[in-house]
Amino acid sequence: MASAREMRLRIKSVKNISQVTRALETVSASKVRKAINAVTATRSYATKAWQVLRHVAEQPGRDSLHPLLAHRKSVNNTLVVVVTGDRGLAGAYNSNVIRFTSQRFDSNPVPVKYIAVGRKGRDLMIRRGKKVIADFSNLPAAPSFADVSAIGRLAVEEFNSGAVDEVYLVYTDFVNMGRQIATVKKLLPLDLEGEGLVEDFGNKSTGPAAAYEYEPDMREILDEIIPRFTALQVYQAVLESQASEHAARMIAMRNATDNAKELVGALQLAYNKVRQQGITNDILDIVGGAEALAAK
Template sequence: MASAREMRLRIQSVKNIAQVTRALEAVSASKVRKAVEQVENTRPYANKAWQVLRHVAGQPGRSTLHPLLTERTEVKNTLVLLISSDRGLAGAYNTNIIRFNMQNFKNYNTPTQYITVGRKGRDLLMRRGGNVVAEFSDLPAAPSFMDVSSIGHLAVEEFLKGNVDEVYLVYTDYVSMAKQEPVIKKLLPLELDDSDDLVQEYGEQQKIAAAYIYEPDAEEILNEIIPRFTALQVYQATLESLASEHAARMVAMRNATDNAHELVGALQLDYNKVRQQSITGDILDIAGGAEALAQSER
């Protein structure tokens, strides 16, 4: 069993760790409030922009409206935008998004390239043999659209050049403080599902118009809004991931603090036992010495 001095040092060490984790929890709690506020402020616009993109993709003759809407006859290469964090101590946040990505793309039917946002995702992905062609890290604590737009523009350029035939976005969607869900979204080209002919308006589902009328010119308008709205989806995904990261870190640090307090209690109990044994031994030694001295005086 460890000595009383060693146990005191260990107890102090655990207490110091608890102070650090408590401070990290407080910092994450402050950051997550700001991140969630930013997400909620931009989410309605991003959702409406995504709805417009899906609507445009369903227009008659979509393949002639814009190159970003054109389905490739043969998919030879796939690009994935993977969003993670730059720092750890966020529980299973980074591990979950990498595991989710590998489940979808590890045995994908075409060669897959990655553009990563965040060092942790990049490192974990490279350890698993992922082909990382570009990476972005050290984004501001509260990134603006201009900070992130270059990521979306890079994906658009790769698609327009023909280097890739489809682009997916993999990120963590913020649901609540206790729940963050990995999400995969196909960015380019846009694909339709059975619900694409319906939109939500004032809480009711209504049929959309058959086609948009563009003023002044369809080509000019689509050249402007489609790349911009595509970059906006990357920006919104980054904000969602940032809020998820702070929420996951806050919960992880709270659990770490609670575990540290429990460990200190257990160590304190063991320390008291060791100290009591030491005191009992000292008392026995004193009593034995006194008894021996009394016998010698007789």
């Protein structure tokens, strides 16, 4: 059994750790509120942009409307944009994203290349031998569209150049504080298989989609909105992932603080037992010495 001094040092160490975890929980609670506000502010616009992309892709002759809508005759390479965090201490947040990505793409019939958004995801994928062609780490705490747009531009350039034939986006969808879901979305070319057209107010249309009228020029408009809306989906995914990361870290630090309190209680009880045992032994030694003197 450990000595009383060792028990005191361990109790002090656990208390110090609990102070750190409590501080991290407080910081994450502040950041998650800001992240949720950012997600809420942009989610409606990103959703409508996604609906516009899907509507455009449902137009007759979609392959001739824009190169980013055209399906390739054969798929020879796949690009996956994986969004994780730059820091740990968020429970299983980062490992869950990488595990989900591995389950989805390890058995892919064609070679897969990755764009890593977040240092933790990059390190985990490199450790597993994945081909990472680009790394976007140390994004601002509150990223703007300009901070993230380079990711979307790179994905569009890889697709336009013919280096890849399809692009997927893997991120964590923020549902609520206690639930975040790893999600995969096909960015390029836009895939509508199995999806009905979502009209305004969330109603689904089962009939043919109404054709858009473009002014002044269809090609000019599509050349502007399709790459921009594609990059917007990446931006929204980053915001969703940041909110999920802060929520996961807050919960993980809260659990760590609670566990530290329980451990301190258990160690304090063990320390009291050791201390009581030491006092009892000292009393026995004194009584034994007194009896020995009395016997003489």
